[in-house]
Amino acid sequence: MLKYRIITALILIPIVIAALFLLPPLGFAIVTLAICMLAAWEWGQLSGFSSRSQRVWLAILCGFLLAAMMLSLPAYRRSVDLPLVSSLLWVSLVWWCTAFLLVIFYPTSASLWRNSRVLRLVFGLLTIVPFFWGMVALRQYGYVENHHAGAWWLLYVMLLVWGADSGAYLFGKLFGKHKLAPKVSPGKTWEGLIGGLLTSALISWLFGSYAPLNVVPATLLICTVIAALASVLGDLTESMFKREAGIKDSGNLIPGHGGILDRIDSLTAAVPVFACLMLLVF
Template identity: 40%
Template sequence: MTRTRLLAALVMAPLAIAAILLLPTPWMVALAAVLFLAGLWEWFDLAQIEDTLARTVLLVANLAVMVALVWASRSSAGYTMALFQLASMIGVIWWLLALLWLGRYDFASDHDTNARVFKLAAGALSMIPAWCALAWIHSTQPNGHRWLLTALAIVWAADTGAYFAGRTFGGRLFGGRKLAPRISPNKTLEGLLGGVVCGVIVGIVFALIAGATPAQLPAVAVVALLAVLFSVVGDLFESLLKRHVGVKDSGNLIPGHGGILDRVDGVLAALPVFALGKAVLGF
């Protein structure tokens, strides 16, 4: 499995990096919309929306919100990012609420009730703010494309660091305590620590490449730390949805990695907090 994951990552990573660095913001935003909407389609599976017409209508509704945000952001000088910034703030608030949801495992688990409504709302609150944060970061001057790569590299590094730290040190440092045993039994505190360390280090390195000054690095480290922690919440929340319906992966599109949602779950939570933290702390 590790070899398959590595080979898939070696194919996907260069394509993602090239898109981030080479595409102008409108094209990058359009590509991200396609990716996130594909992840949202898988989210509908986890909410057990089985009717194709209903899923299509829900997908078009979310697409319409994205289009409306772009249309409403037009100005005489081009585009204003105010609505995208507001949506990113809403995203941060949502993921704080999702953290509370994680503490109530059975909440919205019975799809014979109105649980699907909560999960569909959660899907929109996860995808659209993350997409807005991506657009906000990439459009920032100067070097917005490099800052977006920094944000994503933090999540990728944290995910990789957690995987290998968990496999190597799992159960040795914290007496076998699990991070969230009922939601994701394989996640360890050692993995979390490894993910935090890797994410912060990579964030600092990539921030220097993006143009951060040495004086800004403490702020970058704080935001990178928060982005890693939020990415863990995003990962656990998707795991919770999968536990509710008894599946291992959100899909099987990516060999060794599952579905698209399995790859972007941490990104969905990390992007809004990175965008907001970057703006507030001024780097």
């Protein structure tokens, strides 16, 4: 399994970086839309839709919704300035605060949504739609002045999340003793969380020193810590929904990694939260 994970990562990482820096904003948005459709297809299983056809329709409807939102916007503007986009980023901030409470009080909190497909679908929309617009908003950041400015920001967030995940895994394996959320994800520990945050801090320092981010260090530090914590929350939230659905992986699309949601669960929280803080708050 580890061999497949490493091989898949070595293939996917260059593809992701190439998409960030080589695709124009529209092309990048279309690729992100396709990823969100696959995520919606997998979320159908978390919402209680066992039929393949129902999940396909859910993915198609998600794609139509995102495409319709894109077509309703001007041909080009700095996307975060648009009320639709900024509102969705704020909504995402509220949703992840709510998700934090759902995770903290699980399994008691599950009694509120366990038997409601509608609520679980709403939770999926609140996860996937702001993630899409967070990706688009960051990619378009500063595009007029520098076509690659937003790509650097997105690469930063992705490395931050990947680093936090890897650091948490290594520190958890080596030093993990105290469970972080045993009722949601028994494998995660407080030692792993601290290790992930330390790894994120190191990435932030290195990236901030050598990459053209052009941001006040204190602002970057605040956004980094909150985004890293949000990435952990995204992972725990998906684990909670998978536990309720009685499944280990959201899918089997990526060899050794599970499904699309298993790979982007941390990013679905970190990207819109980071975008909201960096582009709207600061």
